[in-house]
Amino acid sequence: MTPLVSIVVPFHDEASGIDMFFAAVRPVMDARADVSWEVVCVDDGSRDDTLVRLIAQTRSDARVRVLELSRNFGKEAALTAGIDAARGQAVIPMDGDLQDPPSLLSPMLDAWRGGAEVVLARRSDRSRDSVARRHTAAWFYRLHNRLSKTQIPENVGDFRLMDRVVVDALRRLPERQRFMKGLFAWVGFRTVTLDYARPLRAVGRSRFSGVALWNFALEGFTGFSTAPLRIWTYVGAVFAALSLLYGGFILVHTILSGSRVPGYASLFVAVTFFGSVQLISIGLLGEYIGRIYMETKQRPIYLVRSTYTAQTPHASDPVLSR
Structure with a gap:
């Protein structure tokens, strides 16, 4: 046959x-x-x-x-x-x-x-x-x-x-x-x-718009690799080190030159920088948690x-x- x-x-x-x-x-x-x-x-x-x-x-x-x-x-x-x-x-x-x-x-x-x-x-x-x-x-x-x-x-x-x-x-x-x-x-x-x-x-x-293609790519990344989670650990470590260095720079600059608005620079850096990092990391974690959530439903x-x-x-x- x-x-x-x-x-x-x-x-x-x-x-x-x-x-x-x-x-x-x-x-x-x-x-x-x-x-x-x-x-x-x-x-x-x-x-x-x-x-x-x-x-x-x-x-x-x-x-x-x-x-x-x-x-x-x-x-x-x-x-x-x-x-x-x-x-x-x-x-x-x-x-x-x-x-x-x-x-x-x-x-x-x-x-x-x-x-x-x-x-x-x-x-x-x-x-x-x-x-x-x-x-x-x-x-x-x-x-x-x-x-x-x-x-x-x-x-x-x-x-x-x-x-x-x-x-x-x-x-x-x-x-x-x-x-x-x-x-x-x-x-x-x-x-x-x-x-x-x-x-x-x-x-x-x-029918694949730019947003649809981006979501499709994100599906590929999160579906076949946990590397983004691992990478974010290193990104967090690097940002923490940079923040410490910049904090030291602000401290030295304030001691030597003073500051017109005490605490403004350090507070601005801390809030904006770490806030954005946290939002990105939460979003990345959400992608993986969302996949777990959808899989546990066991829908056809x-x-x-x-x-x-x-x-x-x-x-x-x-x-x-x-």
């Missing part, structure tokens, strides 16, 4: 690009006689007619399945839902906006058939991104990999192929606050990397409202998923 390959695609308000996506994927996968394939689409609480168009795809192609989440849980949760539902011996997460080019699917499958357990798609050219985005991405990868023992490959997103053994290992990771790039890297396994030039988005626009990562296939085009019973 030919092995089954599952393509997992999260969708959120992307109705205008669905037909183009399937028109691009089908010829590439149909040309592979050595594998059978399915597409697992996850509707992550779309407000347009994304779900309607996805259901239409299931009616015209039995290889398409659709999971409708009960609300918008975010891309990481939607990606988890699709990977959990995938039945293939190989699983390929990708975006539906065609920035993950379907033409790379065949080289990925060749590498997998050659023995690779993970095939990464690495962007060789980010010239189409803004200067700010390129520099912040480079800063994130370098800083994360310095702070964490889990090394995230630079310029590699969610687009990759994973063997079933990798998927099974990934599904054993129970955390609710999920940073998928870090989880993908943490499980390891035999890896091959393919370079590609990322095309422009076929439809729509990115996502909820599936309905599942749609060619055999069951109407809503099935709601299913509680992990």
Whole structure:
């Protein structure tokens, strides 16, 4: 029997690009006689007619399945839902906006058939991104990999192929606050990397604002390293030493030259400097405590409202998923 390959695609308000996506994927996968394939689409609480168009795809192609989440849980949760539902011996997460080019699917499958357990798609050219985005991405990868023992490959997103053994290992990771790039890297396994030039988005626009990207990066730092807590201990020690030195300077200056407002300088330094340090350190501690708080709740990562296939085009019973 030919092995089954599952393509997992999260969708959120992307109705205008669905037909183009399937028109691009089908010829590439149909040309592979050595594998059978399915597409697992996850509707992550779309407000347009994304779900309607996805259901239409299931009616015209039995290889398409659709999971409708009960609300918008975010891309990481939607990606988890699709990977959990995938039945293939190989699983390929990708975006539906065609920035993950379907033409790379065949080289990925060749590498997998050659023995690779993970095939990464690495962007060789980010010239189409803004200067700010390129520099912040480079800063994130370098800083994360310095702070964490889990090394995230630079310029590699969610687009990759994973063997079933990798998927099974990934599904054993129970955390609710999920940073998928870090989880993908943490499980390891035999890896091959393919370079590609990322095309422009076929439809729509990115929903990741600067604030969202910052929060995403913070999730990566706090999810895979306790180094920020350790670093803050040294930062506190350095600031304490500097404060003592400056306090000594103020004391000597006051004895020698006097002060027009006695105590003002030292009080100002103490209140503003140490107050800001304490606020930053409390915020850092809060990030980690917040993660503990969310994990202890043990809430499911996502909820599936309905599942749609060619055999069951109407809503099935709601299913509680992990």
